[in-house]
Amino acid sequence: MPYKMGEYYEQVDDYDLEYQSQSEQDLPFWRELLTRYAPERVLELACGSGRIGLDALHVPGTFLLEGLDVDKGMLQAYKRKLASEAEDKRARVTLHEADMCDYDLPNKGTFDLIVLPFNSICHLYELEQQFAAFETTFAHLAPGGRFVVDTFLPDIDYLSNALNRPSNVYMEDEIESPDGDFTMMLYTTRRFDQIEQTQHITWTHEKYFESGENERYLSRLDMHVFFPRELQMLFLASGFSIDAIYGDYQWKPLGKGTRQIVVGRKPMAS
Numbered sequence: 426m427p428y429k430m431g432e433y434y435e436q437v438d439d440y441d442l443e444y445q446s447q448s449e450q451d452l453p454f455w456r457e458l459l460t461r462y463a464p465e466r467v468l469e470l471a472c473g474s475g476r477i478g479l480d481a482l483h484v485p486g487t488f489l490l491e492g493l494d495v496d497k498g499m500l501q502a503y504k505r506k507l508a509s510e511a512e513d514k515r516a517r518v519t520l521h522e523a524d525m526c527d528y529d530l531p532n533k534g535t536f537d538l539i540v541l542p543f544n545s546i547c548h549l550y551e552l553e554q555q556f557a558a559f560e561t562t563f564a565h566l567a568p569g570g571r572f573v574v575d576t577f578l579p580d581i582d583y584l585s586n587a588l589n590r591p592s593n594v595y596m597e598d599e600i601e602s603p604d605g606d607f608t609m610m611l612y613t614t615r616r617f618d619q620i621e622q623t624q625h626i627t628w629t630h631e632k633y634f635e636s637g638e639n640e641r642y643l644s645r646l647d648m649h650v651f652f653p654r655e656l657q658m659l660f661l662a663s664g665f666s667i668d669a670i671y672g673d674y675q676w677k678p679l680g681k682g683t684r685q686i687v688v689g690r691k692p693m694a695s
């Protein structure tokens with residue numbers, strides 16, 4: 426079936442605004458991960474508008490960073506932001522417009538770290554897409570290289586509330602624009618399909634401008650829900666060993682938080 430994805434990312438500026446609080450949580454984690462692994466060549470899959478990549482450039486080190494995303498608008502926003510970085514940082518970054526299920530980069534086989542942060546794996550809806558992405562990523566890693574996937578840990582109560590029917594609409598966030606010209610209220614409702622293991626989410630973005638005007642638009646997004654054993658199985662079935670699994674951005678063990686952050690490793694000899 427055709428899944429909905431693009432329209433949610435069409436409002437790139439609002440995307441950046443809505444995920445400021447996510448940045449407070451996950452950017453320190455990714456910085457620390459880069460410090461611990463000290464990679465030389467990093468690839469971020471589904472890099473979006475550079476929320477994580479641009480911050481990563483400020484971690485001490487000189488690793489080369491590649492970013493890959495299927496959405497042109499997100500990549501354009503990344504490039505615009507990158508343009509205001511210093512020349513030595515800009516020179517370390519290469520961006521690719523490509524599908525993470527089917528990519529073939531010139532540096533294939535040489536990345537020592539590939540990351541797929543912030544639920545982007547949930548855009549792999551079909552098993553074929555999931556295997557294709559994992560196998561292609563395995564091929565892009567150097568022997569011993571790591572693949573780190575970060576997604577939410579499914580909450581059964583939360584999902585059952587939307588099982589095969591739309592959940593109640595609830596207010597997710599209230600966000601001030603940086604220059605104070607509007608406040609945005611974000612409402613959400615979702616339906617969980619347990620056979621496809623997909624959440625069909627609708628957001629209402631309601632902007633109240635200082636001028637007294639208001640504006641509203643809807644965006645829809647489908648997200649595959651990964652259960653822990655399923656995600657681990659994907660790693661193992663694609664040739665990875667599992668190095669570690671963290672349960673949140675503070676490095677707690679799986680089950681002690683709301684995330685599942687899996688570190689897969691390509692064997693040294695393969």
Ligand SMILES: C[S@@+](CC[C@H](N)C(=O)[O-])C[C@H]1O[C@@H](n2cnc3c(N)ncnc32)[C@H](O)[C@@H]1O
Pocket residue numbers: 430434444470471472473474475476477493494495496499523524525526542543544545548
């Ligand atoms: C939740 S955003 C994450 C962006 C960025 N990593 C961040 O943390 O802000 C998901 C991104 O996945 C991208 N995406 C979805 N499906 C993709 C695919 N098949 N291949 C590459 N990128 C994809 C979207 O265009 C979007 O930029």
